Amino acid sequence: MKPQRKQRLIWIGALVIAVAFAAGLTLYALRANINLFYTPTQIAAGEAPLDREIRAGGMVVDGSVKRADDRLYVEFAVTDYQENVVISYDKILPDLFREGQGIVAIGRLNEEGKLVASQVLAKHDENYMPPEVADALAAAEQAKQAATANP
Amino acid sequence: MWISILPELGHYALILALCFALVQSSLPLWGTYRRQAFWMAFAQPMALGQFFFLSVSLLLLSLSFLLDDFSVAYIANNSNSALPWYYKISAVWGSHEGSLLLWLWILAAWTAAVGIFSRALPRDLLAQVLAVMGWIAVGFGLFVLLTSNPFARLLPDAPLEGGDLNPLLQDIGLILHPPMLYMGYVGFSVAFAFAIAALLNGRLDAAWARWSRPWTSAAWAFLTIGIALGSWWAYYELGWGGWWFWDPVENASLMPWLVGTALMHSLAVTEKRGVFKSWTVLLAIFAFSLSLLGTFLVRSGVLTSVHAFASDPERGYFILVFLALVVGGSLFLYALKAPAVKSHVSYSLLSKEMLLLVNNILLVVICVTVLLGTIYPLILDALGLGKISVGPPYFNALFVPLTSLLCIALGIGPLVNWRTMARKQLVQRIWLAGAVALGLGMALPWVYGGEWNLYVALGGLLAVWLVGTQVRDLLHKTRHAKQGRLQALKGLGLSYWGMQLGHLGVALCVVGVTLVSNYSAEKDVRMEVGQSIQVGDYFFRFEGIRQVQGPNYTSDQGVLLRVSEDNQVISTLLPEKRLYLARRQVMTEAAIEWGLMEDIYVAMGEPLPDGAWAIRIHYKPFVRWLWIGGLVMALGGLLAVADKRYRQANPVQA
Numbered sequence: 001m002k003p004q005r006k007q008r009l010i011w012i013g014a015l016v017i018a019v020a021f022a023a024g025l026t027l028y029a030l031r032a033n034i035n036l037f038y039t040p041t042q043i044a045a046g047e048a049p050l051d052r053e054i055r056a057g058g059m060v061v062d063g064s065v066k067r068a069d070d071r072l073y074v075e076f077a078v079t080d081y082q083e084n085v086v087i088s089y090d091k092i093l094p095d096l097f098r099e100g101q102g103i104v105a106i107g108r109l110n111e112e113g114k115l116v117a118s119q120v121l122a123k124h125d126e127n128y129m130p131p132e133v134a135d136a137l138a139a140a141e142q143a144k145q146a147a148t149a150n151p
Numbered sequence: 152m153w154i155s156i157l158p159e160l161g162h163y164a165l166i167l168a169l170c171f172a173l174v175q176s177s178l179p180l181w182g183t184y185r186r187q188a189f190w191m192a193f194a195q196p197m198a199l200g201q202f203f204f205l206s207v208s209l210l211l212l213s214l215s216f217l218l219d220d221f222s223v224a225y226i227a228n229n230s231n232s233a234l235p236w237y238y239k240i241s242a243v244w245g246s247h248e249g250s251l252l253l254w255l256w257i258l259a260a261w262t263a264a265v266g267i268f269s270r271a272l273p274r275d276l277l278a279q280v281l282a283v284m285g286w287i288a289v290g291f292g293l294f295v296l297l298t299s300n301p302f303a304r305l306l307p308d309a310p311l312e313g314g315d316l317n318p319l320l321q322d323i324g325l326i327l328h329p330p331m332l333y334m335g336y337v338g339f340s341v342a343f344a345f346a347i348a349a350l351l352n353g354r355l356d357a358a359w360a361r362w363s364r365p366w367t368s369a370a371w372a373f374l375t376i377g378i379a380l381g382s383w384w385a386y387y388e389l390g391w392g393g394w395w396f397w398d399p400v401e402n403a404s405l406m407p408w409l410v411g412t413a414l415m416h417s418l419a420v421t422e423k424r425g426v427f428k429s430w431t432v433l434l435a436i437f438a439f440s441l442s443l444l445g446t447f448l449v450r451s452g453v454l455t456s457v458h459a460f461a462s463d464p465e466r467g468y469f470i471l472v473f474l475a476l477v478v479g480g481s482l483f484l485y486a487l488k489a490p491a492v493k494s495h496v497s498y499s500l501l502s503k504e505m506l507l508l509v510n511n512i513l514l515v516v517i518c519v520t521v522l523l524g525t526i527y528p529l530i531l532d533a534l535g536l537g538k539i540s541v542g543p544p545y546f547n548a549l550f551v552p553l554t555s556l557l558c559i560a561l562g563i564g565p566l567v568n569w570r571t572m573a574r575k576q577l578v579q580r581i582w583l584a585g586a587v588a589l590g591l592g593m594a595l596p597w598v599y600g601g602e603w604n605l606y607v608a609l610g611g612l613l614a615v616w617l618v619g620t621q622v623r624d625l626l627h628k629t630r631h632a633k634q635g636r637l638q639a640l641k642g643l644g645l646s647y648w649g650m651q652l653g654h655l656g657v658a659l660c661v662v663g664v665t666l667v668s669n670y671s672a673e674k675d676v677r678m679e680v681g682q683s684i685q686v687g688d689y690f691f692r693f694e695g696i697r698q699v700q701g702p703n704y705t706s707d708q709g710v711l712l713r714v715s716e717d718n719q720v721i722s723t724l725l726p727e728k729r730l731y732l733a734r735r736q737v738m739t740e741a742a743i744e745w746g747l748m749e750d751i752y753v754a755m756g757e758p759l760p761d762g763a764w765a766i767r768i769h770y771k772p773f774v775r776w777l778w779i780g781g782l783v784m785a786l787g788g789l790l791a792v793a794d795k796r797y798r799q800a801n802p803v804q805a
Contacts, residue, residue: 003497010500012514022516024521025549033545037538055540072756072765089357091675092756092765094739095390104409131540 035106039136041143043109044083050109053118056085056106057133065099075114078103080140089117096122102133158223161211162302165252167589168204168259169292171197173363175262176285179278183352191278195266198281199792201288212252212301213243222309225249225301231733233317233703235552241326242316247450247466250300250329254446255291257330257337258284265341265366266676279348280341287340289471298466309645315404315703315733324384332377332404336442339369339411343439346432347481350488355432360422363435367418367793368649371411372788378404379781390739392673392769394777397546401447402525406518410438413514415788416507424504424569429489430511436481443474446526476621499571506564513557520549549604558661561654562620566627580627584619592617600670604677610665617658621651641673649791663776672770675756681762683714687770689751691724696764704729706740709755709764713744724753750774 037055038048048054058078064086065076072091076099077084087105097103097120107117175197182190206575212225216239229242229249244253262284269277286798295301300382318324345363381404386394395401414434418687420432447470498504524541532538565581592612596604625640628647672687680695694710706729713722727740741754749772 006494009499011507011508016689018512018516021551022520022553025552028522029545029548030524030527030541033548034539035542037540053542055538066623067759068758070677072759073674091769092754095739097757135538 037104037132037136039139040078040080040083040085041114041136041140043085043115048109050111053106053108055104055106055132056087056115057102058085058136059102059133060097060099062099073137078105080136082140082144085113085115087115087117087120089120090119093120094122098122104132154218157211157218157222158302158304161215162300163177163206164208164211164298165292166199168208168255169289169296171201171204172285172288172292172623174285175201176282176289179285180282181276183282185455186275186618188274191274193284194278197285198259198262201285202256202259205252209243209252211258212249213240216240216243219313221311221313222304222306222583223301224303224305227305227310227313229313229316231313231703233733234269234313234316234321234479235702237326238316238321240295241320244329245316245320245325248295248299248739249626250251250333251291251295251299254333254337255288255295256332258288258291258340261338261341261366261370262288265344269362275352276348276354276686278363279351280344283344284340287383287477290476294466294469294473298469308312313733315731318455318704318729318731318734318736318738319388320389321731322384322753324380324388328377328380328384331373331380331440334375335370335374335411336404336407336445338366338373339407339439340415340436341370342435343481346435347484350432350481350484353491354399355421355428355492357422357425360418360428360431360437362795364415364418364422365794367411367415367435368788368791369752371408371415372785372792374408374411375781375785375788376405378408379778379785382781383778386774387741387743387752388785390503390741390767392741392752392754392767392771394667394774397524397543399525402521402546406521406525407438407441407445409518409521410434410441414438416510420504420507422518422682424496426498426504426506427511429485429492430631432485432489432492434511434515436478439477440474440481441522443470443477447471447474474604498569501567501572501574501577503564503567503569506560506567509560510557510564513553513560517550517553517557520553521546524549531532533580555609555613555657558617558657561657565624565650565654566620580623581620584616586621587619588612588616599666604669607665607669610669614658614665617654617661621658622656625651636695642792644701644796646791646794646796649789649794651783652787652790654787656780656787657778658781659776659783661780662762663773663780666773667771667777668770672768674769675765675767677763678758678766679761683770686768689770690716690718691768692718693751694763695762698728702731703733704731704738706730707755707758709742709753709766711753711766713743713751724751726753726755728755728758743774747775 035053035055037057040056040058042048043056048056056078058080059134061077061079061084066073067074068092073088073094075086075088077086087107101122103120103122105115105117105121107115107127155323174226175194178190181193181366182188183195183484202611215223216230217236219226219230219232225246225248228237229246234242242249244250264283265284327789342363345359345366347391349359382394385396386392414431417427417431417434420427422670447467450466450470458514524545528539528693530542563577563583567577589612592608592615595611596602596607600607628643629636629639674684674686676684678684679692680693683690683692690713692712694712696707696709699706699708707726708725708727711724712720713724722744724742724744729738730736731738739754741752744751747771752769752771756767758764
């Protein structure tokens, strides 16, 4: 084989191997680590899986924040104004966590339908609404209007 | 009188700068087309003029900030009379409009620098390079003027007081981080312009690569500093104690860095051996396109991230269209011209060319996986297929094996000869470093942590391997020294030392990442006054809260004592919970007792019933090594730029 052609073959071979390797790893990693977002309505309807990490969010329900006396454990409910989901958390809540604020939590659902959160996100801008929450509220609102329109 | 119209003057200067950019982008190109020196000669003065007027514009905006002119909408939204003066200046680039003006100004600065320092360049090439940069300036100038004018007024109902700068940004890290990052992003436009100019006139040769190299290295060094500063800022300011979150905005800065790193190395091959030419051009196009993509991701509000500032979709479309034009146009040009580029140089499987090829492939593959993880959720969302997020485990699962491979290749690369090398000779050069790395790597988890840990062993192995091969290379380079090795070391040249420092920086980062990821301790606890707690090997006692008054905030300052086992006070940590008055926004100010080998990091959570507080305590070993590694890398890049071989006058080709 000519050195030129050999060189080109090496190039192509290396590229193909690298791409295949990367594609395999990527697909595997993507499949294992995608967190789907579920609205409170979807969770109440039982659409969310129990055994894997998901994201859920909504507005924190007024008066729903309950703290333990002797440790950091806290429970609160989020709502899309149709259904509520209770979220439990045992770490420090973000600075902008408030009742009435839109938040997103990452965690796993347990058997009682409670989301055991490993992370709670509230944004660093008072006027900022997480897009998932905004969409969840809009979807819930739409469902409500559709329900009242066709009784 | 003058003071009241400063913003209008600034606006006017901005428009003038755009006019200069228009001339700079058109006449010189016409000149190269007609081969008339007269028209080509417009490039440099126009570049300087554009830089001058943008400087005036930026200066006037800063002055208006200092004078608290709240009739300007941008200033009213992002400043406050109680803000300290240095934050008033950094507020200039604290939000969208001003940060784009800074972007534009930095582009003009790079353009002017090319105009000044490239007098040795052939006239037509220089004219083309400056014209391409002019096009970018026109695009972004229009963007600023049409969608994001920082000088827009709030008249006649001007507010008496401003809404204040986002408290998150009131920090030294944020004074420096955006300019550095932009220096890097925008700096790749020089490499891009050189590549496009070379495609236009078909002169992709070693000289072209040599001219591009110092500019690329400089841009890369600034980007490195920018990323390191951003990570450092996130670490101490966000109050979570993390240093990299795989946040889309962080990824947006990492991607051009990865491709830029590949570009630097591929330029080296193109200059020294005349191969990889079209690949180098492609990398230059992608490095700049990814910088633009980064700007789009951050500025369009399509992302859920800590950086997601409320923004306007129209702006996103503008950048997206601009991005499409840049990528589409330059790839079209590439498709037209690149097939004509051929190199007739051969190299064997075992050669520096091959190792650098491996480096390039790995870096590009890493970049593609990061890109995929970053935009996959956006694409699914745009297609209405559901809202997902891709978490850190995805990135870690890919980044760790790929960078490990990269580090192994990185150790071998400098020790391999150009063209070809006997396998036996190579083995002879690397076996000792490999053996030592294997031994020390295996020992590290036992010595440091007391038990086996695969990742720590891997990290230790790679770090020792990198340093070991570096030492081997130094010994090899000085083997024929007649007047002693030290003397010979001095003669090695700045770009060689630049490479060594850059690679040493990688080793330092590997050490930092490995140890901080595996041996950190973290506790979120509820603490009552007088209560003690143990985290890792340390004991802390909570003394209570006191009130502190800042210039534009009030603060609950926690007093936390670090004590020895027998309750002797070792140090005092003062984390704060600040309430910024103008925005009524609460901010966490972490207290960090820092050291070269470990950081102790304390942040306050929320007040709990009965006078207790939620407190977060971290123990972070070797976390500083990350940023030190970044700085060392950047220093390496700057050293390489300073090498005098880039400044030897070239004979001007007529």
